[in-house]
Amino acid sequence: MSKEIHLIDKDFVPYISEEKILSRVKVLSSQIRADYGSNNVLFLSVLNGSFMFTSDLMKSMNGEVELSFIKLSSYEGTSTSGKVHELIGLNQNIQGRHIVILEDIVDTGLTVQRVITMLQMQNPLSIEVCTLLYKPEAFKGDTAPKYFGFKIPNKFVVGYGLDYDQLGRNFNEIYQLKD
Numbered sequence: 001m002s003k004e005i006h007l008i009d010k011d012f013v014p015y016i017s018e019e020k021i022l023s024r025v026k027v028l029s030s031q032i033r034a035d036y037g038s039n040n041v042l043f044l045s046v047l048n049g050s051f052m053f054t055s056d057l058m059k060s061m062n063g064e065v066e067l068s069f070i071k072l073s074s075y076e077g078t079s080t081s082g083k084v085h086e087l088i089g090l091n092q093n094i095q096g097r098h099i100v101i102l103e104d105i106v107d108t109g110l111t112v113q114r115v116i117t118m119l120q121m122q123n124p125l126s127i128e129v130c131t132l133l134y135k136p137e138a139f140k141g142d143t144a145p146k147y148f149g150f151k152i153p154n155k156f157v158v159g160y161g162l163d164y165d166q167l168g169r170n171f172n173e174i175y176q177l178k179d
């Protein structure tokens with residue numbers, strides 16, 4: 001049994017074990033393959049948080065898949081336009097492709113919605129979202145992610161790629177902020 005961890009000024013307790021994560025990842029990969037049949041799927045993994053989930057999911061996928069890593073960066077625009085968001089890392093043509101966006105966590109859903117909007121401009125055949133964690137209570141989008149590993153309450157989690165101020169990504173399981 002793993003122990004509590006301390007990062008900077010906060011304590012975290014074990015929440016989802018590596019075993020549980022890996023068994024859900026297997027279910028997700030089978031589900032995706034069943035839905036897409038023999039079609040080639042282009043996974044777009046949103047960095048940084050989804051790197052570990054992406055690696056395990058890829059190892060579990062059968063058939064033809066492709067993978068690219070993307071990142072949503074934001075910078076201050078002019079005072080009237082506010083923040084400008086830019087999708088970086090996508091250097092291939094996605095027109096006519098089946099896209100599955102890989103996310104570590106969907107919270108309000110704003111980040112993934114921005115990614116979807118930018119990808120849609122390039123006319124892919126389809127876009128779905130596969131997230132390891134999904135916080136339905138915080139979600140403000142219209143459509144819930146089609147694929148998710150775990151629905152979790154609106155509480156901060158770290159580990160398995162997810163960070164607290166850049167720390168904690170290396171843990172092989174998920175921890176929840178201690179009350």
Ligand code: 5GP
Pocket residue numbers: 049105106107108109110111112155156157158162163164
């Ligand atoms: P959104 O609210 O746009 O769906 O999520 C924005 C981002 O906030 C996520 O991609 C993730 O980086 C971060 N985030 C949201 N909830 C959590 C959480 O519980 N733990 C960690 N580490 N990051 C989170």
